[in-house]
Structure formats: C-alpha cells, structure tokens
Amino acid sequence: MDILIAGGGIGGLAAALTLSRNGHRVRVFDDRAPDAADVGAGIQLSPNATRVLASWGLGEAVDAQAFYPQRISLRDGRTRRRLMSLTLGEKLRARHGFPYLHIHRGDMRRILLEAVIAACGDVVSAGTRVTGLSQVEGRPRLHLADGMHAEGDVVIGADGLRSAIRHVLFGADRPRFTGYVAWRGLADAARARHLNIEPEAASFMAPGAHAVTYFVRGGHAVNFVGVFERTDPPEEIWENEGARAMLARDMAPFHEDLRELSSLIERPLLWPLFDRMALPRWSAGCATLLGDACHPMLPFLAQGACMAIEDAAVLARCLENVSGANAISGALQRYEQARKARTARVQAEARAQGKFFHAKATPMRGLTRTIMGLGSGLAPNLALSRYDWLWGHDALTAALPA
Ligand SMILES: Cc1cc2nc3c(=O)[nH]c(=O)nc-3n(C[C@H](O)[C@H](O)[C@H](O)COP(=O)(O)OP(=O)(O)OC[C@H]3O[C@@H](n4cnc5c(N)ncnc54)[C@H](O)[C@@H]3O)c2cc1C
Incomplete structure (x- = not known):
C-alpha cells in the first residue's frame, strides 16, 4: 500500500520503518527544517519500547548512544536523601529480556531516520507542513502548505500534540494545559562531576515541584528536567538571562547541588506540559x-x-495482508481498539504520578514514603512487579482484537 505519514518525530519514523519493512511504500512529511536540532534533550526508554526497537534491528545502534541506569530512585529534593529505589540494570533486563535505557532524543530520531533511509530510501520530506486531509471515495489525500497534495491508501497522523490530522478528523478541541511546566536541558557531565550525580534515573521531590536527573550520550551529558506548577501556560522560553534567573528562582526549594546543576544547563528551555483526556x-x-x-x-x-x-x-x-478501503478502515479500527485502553491507562497513571511527586509534606505522606522505601529495599522484586503491566508488555505479540 501507499502510506502517507504526517509528522517525522519518533512515532512517525517508527511507523515508517516498520511499515516499509512490511513491504509498503511510505512517505513522511515533517514540518521541521532538515537541519533542525531536536529540542528537549533526553528520553528514557523502558523494555516495552527497547523490545520493539531490538526487533527492528536497532539494538546495536541504540546501544552505541545509550546510558544504562542502575536504578530509578525517588529522593528528597531538599536533602538529596534516597527515599526508595527500583533496581534496573541486569535485574530488569533478566526480568523482561530487554534493557531500560536513556538516550538523547536527537540520537534516537537520527537512528530511526537512518534506518528508514536504509529500508526505503529518501522518503522523508523535511520542511513540508501538512495543512489538511480529505478522503475521496476511500482514498485519503494529504494537503501540503505549498499547495501540493499527496494521495495514498492510508494516512497516519503522527504530527504530535497539535496534530493537524486530528483536527481535521475530530474537530478543534485543544490539548489541556496540565498546570505543570518543565525546564529541560543538558549539562556537560565533566563540568558537573563534583556534584556526584549517580548513574540512575533520579526524581527529587519537593512540595509543588520535582526535578529529574539522568545521564545520556553514554554518560557524557546530564539530562535535567525541573517540573513546577503554574496556573496559566507560559510561552516556551529559550535561554536568555531572564530565563536563567527564573529557573534559579524556581529551583530555590532544592538542594544546592541540584541548583548548581540547573545553572550548568547549556540551553534551558521552559516547556508547558499538555495532555489530553482519552479520545473516543x-x-x-x-x-x-x-x-x-x-x-x-x-x-x-x-x-x-x-x-x-x-x-x-x-x-x-x-x-498486514490488508487491501481495499473497507479492509483498511477495519484494520485501523482494530489498531485503535488494541491501543486505546493501554494508552489511556498510561495517561491516567502519569497524572497520578505527578500528584504523588508534588504532594505537600504531611506526617501521613512521610509515613507512606517510609513504608514504600522499606518495601522497595526488603522486597525489590515485588517493587519491580508493580511495573510489569507497563514494562513487560509485548506490542509485537499482544493479542489483537478479532
Ligand atoms: C519534559 C518531557 C520529558 C519526556 N520524557 C520522556 C521519556 O523519558 N520517555 C518517553 O518515552 N517519552 C518522554 N516524553 C514524551 C515524548 O517526548 C513524546 O511523547 C514523543 O516525542 C511523541 O512522539 P510523536 O512522534 O508522537 O510526536 P512528536 O515528537 O511531537 O513529533 C511530531 C512531529 O510532527 C511534526 N509536525 C507537527 N505538525 C506537523 C504538520 N502540520 N505537518 C508536518 N509535520 C508536523 C513535528 O515537527 C514533529 O517532528 C517526554 C516529554 C516531555 C515534554
């Protein structure tokens, strides 16, 4: 089939790769300039994703850029004291067969892009904005900003939070500002060595805020995220003196090492966080x-x-093995049925995690955290098993709706 993909982020390129490997002709339209840098620094990838990347033959390329954390830690933001931890490393790899890792978002996107080009050539049109979609007699057509259009058998809208395709298909509802903003950026690990950042994915909790640190680029850079509460979504703010002063003010409740780390970020970016209620x-x-x-x-x-x-x-x-508009439409219904409950659960659990990270300190919360800390120390396998539903999921073999 001819498959048109709006958006060449991690999702769009992942789809392009696997669909072209299955024999489809794929074209990707992405609005970013070919040389645009990927903003947002690091991402963590858990075994449910690294399993899929490995099945696409990307294990080695990812390994060359990855950092493998030893654990996930929850820490007190003011003292840096560890409150609880989950062992990752070989223990988690043995549990699920695939690693938990950190990688720079730009590296991940480049690995996918190179694999797409190797599989099916130069099919990614950079700097090409999709403006709309129409479907005539079962054939979808993408409208492009330059007035041209592309026609295919299937269209995939992988065009992110403010998706133009979603807008055409389901109307103009907006993503929801969650009340959180995130400072994001990278610090040179050599310059931060004296801060003794541990080889872990660490979340430092403070009332109404949390900060996350982990290594990327094989340990050469420290990824920093600082999340704070705001009533209104701010404009995205790039590095400037005002931004640095604002970040320093936001970081005031945190331990001095974390404050110093945040001051070492090369290009701090303030990022309003949106999500969306599950779409019907x-x-x-x-x-x-x-x-x-x-x-x-x-x-x-x-x-x-x-x-x-x-x-x-x-x-x-x-x-797979689908042709004709009716069969394609049925296959897309099966896809969304297969995915909706799981992604809605992850959306909900991510919201709940935010409340937990930002909870005000009360004696009851202190007790809960102490019990969780003891539990994770005394029964590490039990603590890990809480995430089996998430990290143990196998999208390559999970049952599909009939
Ligand atoms: C602070 C923060 C930390 C995060 N950490 C993690 C993490 O550790 N692990 C993890 O798994 N996820 C993490 N995420 C989430 C992750 O970044 C996103 O969920 C993921 O990038 C979504 O990929 P996507 O391809 O769907 O969308 P995007 O990455 O948004 O890609 C969409 C692409 O479409 C293009 N586009 C948009 N509109 C158009 C148009 N009209 N025409 C053509 N192209 C268009 C965009 O330029 C972009 O290239 C984090 C997010 C944030 C904000």
Whole structure:
C-alpha cells in the first residue's frame, strides 16, 4: 500500500520503518527544517519500547548512544536523601529480556531516520507542513502548505500534540494545559562531576515541584528536567538571562547541588506540559492517529515516546495482508481498539504520578514514603512487579482484537 505519514518525530519514523519493512511504500512529511536540532534533550526508554526497537534491528545502534541506569530512585529534593529505589540494570533486563535505557532524543530520531533511509530510501520530506486531509471515495489525500497534495491508501497522523490530522478528523478541541511546566536541558557531565550525580534515573521531590536527573550520550551529558506548577501556560522560553534567573528562582526549594546543576544547563528551555483526556476515536475511514497526536501524556512515567513506538508496532501488525478501503478502515479500527485502553491507562497513571511527586509534606505522606522505601529495599522484586503491566508488555505479540 501507499502510506502517507504526517509528522517525522519518533512515532512517525517508527511507523515508517516498520511499515516499509512490511513491504509498503511510505512517505513522511515533517514540518521541521532538515537541519533542525531536536529540542528537549533526553528520553528514557523502558523494555516495552527497547523490545520493539531490538526487533527492528536497532539494538546495536541504540546501544552505541545509550546510558544504562542502575536504578530509578525517588529522593528528597531538599536533602538529596534516597527515599526508595527500583533496581534496573541486569535485574530488569533478566526480568523482561530487554534493557531500560536513556538516550538523547536527537540520537534516537537520527537512528530511526537512518534506518528508514536504509529500508526505503529518501522518503522523508523535511520542511513540508501538512495543512489538511480529505478522503475521496476511500482514498485519503494529504494537503501540503505549498499547495501540493499527496494521495495514498492510508494516512497516519503522527504530527504530535497539535496534530493537524486530528483536527481535521475530530474537530478543534485543544490539548489541556496540565498546570505543570518543565525546564529541560543538558549539562556537560565533566563540568558537573563534583556534584556526584549517580548513574540512575533520579526524581527529587519537593512540595509543588520535582526535578529529574539522568545521564545520556553514554554518560557524557546530564539530562535535567525541573517540573513546577503554574496556573496559566507560559510561552516556551529559550535561554536568555531572564530565563536563567527564573529557573534559579524556581529551583530555590532544592538542594544546592541540584541548583548548581540547573545553572550548568547549556540551553534551558521552559516547556508547558499538555495532555489530553482519552479520545473516543482515533480513526476515520483510511486515516488514523499515532503517538502524541492521539494520546499526549505527562512525562512522569517516561512513556510518551515508548507508547508511540508500541503504536507503530501494533499498527504495522494490523495492516498486514490488508487491501481495499473497507479492509483498511477495519484494520485501523482494530489498531485503535488494541491501543486505546493501554494508552489511556498510561495517561491516567502519569497524572497520578505527578500528584504523588508534588504532594505537600504531611506526617501521613512521610509515613507512606517510609513504608514504600522499606518495601522497595526488603522486597525489590515485588517493587519491580508493580511495573510489569507497563514494562513487560509485548506490542509485537499482544493479542489483537478479532
Ligand atoms: C519534559 C518531557 C520529558 C519526556 N520524557 C520522556 C521519556 O523519558 N520517555 C518517553 O518515552 N517519552 C518522554 N516524553 C514524551 C515524548 O517526548 C513524546 O511523547 C514523543 O516525542 C511523541 O512522539 P510523536 O512522534 O508522537 O510526536 P512528536 O515528537 O511531537 O513529533 C511530531 C512531529 O510532527 C511534526 N509536525 C507537527 N505538525 C506537523 C504538520 N502540520 N505537518 C508536518 N509535520 C508536523 C513535528 O515537527 C514533529 O517532528 C517526554 C516529554 C516531555 C515534554
């Protein structure tokens, strides 16, 4: 089939790769300039996603850029004291067969792009904005900003939070500002060595805020995220003196090491966080949505890109051996049925995680955290098993609706 993909982020490229490997002709339209840098620095990928990447033969390329954390830690933001931890490393790899890792978002996107080009040539049109979609007699057509259009058998809207395809298919509802903003950026690990950042994914909790640190680029850079509460969504703010002063003010409740780390970020970016209530439908006719276009989520479970990768794997399975508009439409319904409950659960759990991270300190909360800390120390396997539903999921073999 001819498959048109709006959006060449991690989700769109993942879909392009697996669909082209299945023999489809794929074209990707992405509005970013070919040389645009990927903003947002690091992402964490859990075994539910690394399993899929490995099945696409990307294990080695990812390994060359990855950092493998030893654990996930929850820490007190003021003292840095560890409150609880989950062992990752070989223990988690043995449990699920695939690793938990950190990678720079730009590296991940480049690995996918190179694999797409190797599989089917130069099919990604950069700097090409999709403006609309029409479907005439079962054939979808993408409208492009330059006035041209592209016609195919299937359209996939992988065009992110403010998806133009979602807008055409399901109307103009807006993503919801969650009340959180995130400072994001990278610090040179050599300059931060004296801060003794541990080889872990660490979340430092403070009332109404939390900060996350982990290594990327094989340990050469520290990824920093600082999440704070705001009543209104701010404009995105790039590095300037005002931004640095605002970040320093926001970081005031945190331990001095974290404050210093935040001051070492090379290009701090303030990022309002949006999500969306679960959409009732993702597909109409021969068009569907994937990734943040249909289920944007808070980053507090580190799953948005992982879910987009899972989506791509399931969508490719649903489109195997399908032809004709009716069969395509049926396959897209199966895809959304297969994915909706899981992604809605991850959206909800990510929201709940935010409340937990930002809870005000009360004696009861202190007790809960102490019990959780003791539990994770005394019964590490039990603590890990809480995430089996998420990290143990196999999108490559999970049952599909009939
Ligand atoms: C602070 C933060 C931390 C995060 N950490 C993690 C993490 O640790 N692990 C994880 O799994 N996820 C994480 N995420 C989530 C993750 O970044 C997203 O869920 C993921 O990037 C979604 O991929 P996508 O391809 O669906 O969308 P996007 O990455 O948004 O890609 C969409 C693409 O479409 C293009 N586009 C948009 N509109 C158009 C148009 N009209 N025409 C053509 N092209 C268009 C865009 O330029 C972009 O290239 C984090 C998010 C945030 C904000």
